[in-house]
Amino acid sequence: MHIAIFGKTNSGKSTLMNLLTEQTTSMVSPKPGTTTDPVYKNMEVDGLGPVTFIDTAGTADETELGEARVARTMKVVDEIDGAILIGEVGDDILEPLAKKDLPVLKLNRPFPERNEILNSLTALFKEKKKAPGLFDGMDMGEHLLFVMPQDESAPKGRLILPQVQALREVIDKGLTATICDLDTMDGAIEKLAEAPDWIVTDSQVFSEVYKKKPAESKITSFSILFARAKGDIDIMVQGAKTLRSLPPDAKILMAEACTHAPKEEDIGRVKIPAMLKKRLGEEITVDFTRGLSFPENVGDYDLIIMCGSCMFQRPVVQARVAKACEKNVPVTNYGLVIAEAKGILDKVDF
Numbered sequence: 001m002h003i004a005i006f007g008k009t010n011s012g013k014s015t016l017m018n019l020l021t022e023q024t025t026s027m028v029s030p031k032p033g034t035t036t037d038p039v040y041k042n043m044e045v046d047g048l049g050p051v052t053f054i055d056t057a058g059t060a061d062e063t064e065l066g067e068a069r070v071a072r073t074m075k076v077v078d079e080i081d082g083a084i085l086i087g088e089v090g091d092d093i094l095e096p097l098a099k100k101d102l103p104v105l106k107l108n109r110p111f112p113e114r115n116e117i118l119n120s121l122t123a124l125f126k127e128k129k130k131a132p133g134l135f136d137g138m139d140m141g142e143h144l145l146f147v148m149p150q151d152e153s154a155p156k157g158r159l160i161l162p163q164v165q166a167l168r169e170v171i172d173k174g175l176t177a178t179i180c181d182l183d184t185m186d187g188a189i190e191k192l193a194e195a196p197d198w199i200v201t202d203s204q205v206f207s208e209v210y211k212k213k214p215a216e217s218k219i220t221s222f223s224i225l226f227a228r229a230k231g232d233i234d235i236m237v238q239g240a241k242t243l244r245s246l247p248p249d250a251k252i253l254m255a256e257a258c259t260h261a262p263k264e265e266d267i268g269r270v271k272i273p274a275m276l277k278k279r280l281g282e283e284i285t286v287d288f289t290r291g292l293s294f295p296e297n298v299g300d301y302d303l304i305i306m307c308g309s310c311m312f313q314r315p316v317v318q319a320r321v322a323k324a325c326e327k328n329v330p331v332t333n334y335g336l337v338i339a340e341a342k343g344i345l346d347k348v349d350f
Contacts, residue, residue, distance in 0.1 A: 001048060007059070013056065015111075017039065019114050075292070084107060087108055134166055135169055144197065145196035148163050148201070178191075182205050185212050196217050199220075203221045236331060236332045236336055240336035243303075250280060254305050255289050256290050307333060
């Protein structure tokens, strides 16, 4: 859960950030414009779980860099699940918060005690509708098979976040799962008394897993599960299908959440662009963006392809989908575009 602190310059945002985190997280100074970029701090809040507090640059900033600072603050609105407002804030903040129907806690100085503020946040957010889980709205049956090949881009000794989150949801929902990689998939299925209800796999081996799966087992990918939970699956499926009609000089944006250094077989930087050029032709243009950077000129593109966005909050993904739709630009994600490129999109279960 991401909660941003908004207010005019010198309203006490950084002071509040330090109070909540009980650390000198943000620099405090009487000089206007001390906070230039958003400051993020993760902490555990009893009753809410893991929370990221965001200290933003002040609005109504008349310093030399004020306009740029306020612009960075406004981008934070796309990331958050709720806000703390200090004192009076302008419509530039209030209107987007109201449009997204976000929970808002209003504070004035002197601030209440720390525990009182945290208790108020907990009470406020208990009323907030929780983001859907990866399997919500799906009849997952009782037993799943996770086919999880680990490529060179995977962190050594650890699983990638989509796999971790899917496994945790299996436990939370009282399901069971068998885990294997592509090479041991046949043996894993043979050891099961019945075919798995669902097979969830990495997008990169979609077609290989599809060929091996029992006819009665449904199949999806971790990336597609994230498209359902964080974005709009119907819009993203249609976005993937636009590969069937894109022109040979199409301009495509690859939007990746992670900021890891790409490797030679990187799926976003190498594999999917190569797949697109093979499908559409060498004349296509592929641009890249990473992290929270996202171009304002999305209308210049013929297709936007996002990663699974496991590192993003749901509001970030939904804001990007909304911006694409506003400009009538198709949007999809890695798993769906790979399924379409491999010719199995119409055979995948959502």
